[in-house]
Amino acid sequence: MVIIGATSAIAQSVARRYAEQGVQLFLVARSEEKVRTVASDLLARGAKRASIYVADLRMRDVHADLVARSVADLGHIDCVLIAHGVMPDQKLLDVDVDATIDSFMTNAVSVISISHRYANVLEGQGGGSLVGLSSVAGERGRRSNYAYGSAKSAITAFYSGLRARLAPKGVHVLTVKPGPVDTPMTHGTKLPLMANVEVVAYDIERAINKRTKVLYTPGIWRLIMAIVRAIPESLFMKSKF
Secondary structure, three states: OEEEOOOOHHHHHHHHHHHOOOOEEEEEEOOHHHHHHHHHHHHHOOOOEEEEEEOOOOOHHHHHHHHHHHHHHHOOOOEEEEOOOOOOOHHHHOOOHHHHHHHHHHHHHHHHHHHHHHHHHHHHHOOEEEEEEOOHHHOOOOOOOHHHHHHHHHHHHHHHHHHHHHHHHOEEEEEEEEOOEOOHHHOOOOOOOOEOHHHHHHHHHHHHHHOOOEEEEOOHHHHHHHHHHHOOHHHHOOOOO
C-alpha cells in the first residue's frame, strides 16, 4: 500500500489499520524525522515492511520518481491513498495572491499530478484502488475557506473523471469527503460536528473493501451537503460561515 502524506493524522490512522493486517507499506512525506517515526510505529503494529520516501510534493519533478520507486519497492500496487495537503488561513490568502496559488498547487495540482500517474500504473496492472482525500468543503465555495474548497472541488471533479475512465479497466477510484476532523490541522478551530479521526479511518478502510465510489464521513455529511447545495446563491452569499 502506498500512502502519500503519511504523517497526516488521517493517513496515520488508516495506515495503522492496515499495518495490523501485516501489509507492506510505502510511506511518502516531507519530513524525514516524522515519517521515520511513523514507519517505526507501523512496524511495531505488524506491518511487514514500511519503506519511506522523503519529498516536497509541491515539486512536480519528483512525482515520476516517487511513483517509479514505489512500484519497484512493492512490485504490485494494491492501494494508493493520497492524503497530503494544507489548511491555509483564508484571511491571509484574501490579500496574498501568491499564497493562494501556492495553496492550490499543494492541495490540488500536486494531488492531481500524483493521482494521474498512479492511475496509469493501476490501469496497466488491471486493478487496484486509488483513494483521494477531497472534502465537503469542495461542495460550495464558502467565504471562510474558498481557496481550500476550490482545490478540493478540483480533486472531486478529477476523481469523478478518473473513476469513469478506469472502471472498465477494473480499477477502483474512491473520493473521500470528510467533514471537519479532529486533527492537528484543525486544532484551535471551532467547527461543527467535528469527527474522531479513528472513525474516519474506519470508514475509509470499509469503503476501500466495499469499492465505494464516493464516501462522506461521517455519513451525516451526505445529507448536510445535499441541503447546502440546494441553498440559492443569493442566500448563500449572505452566509458568514
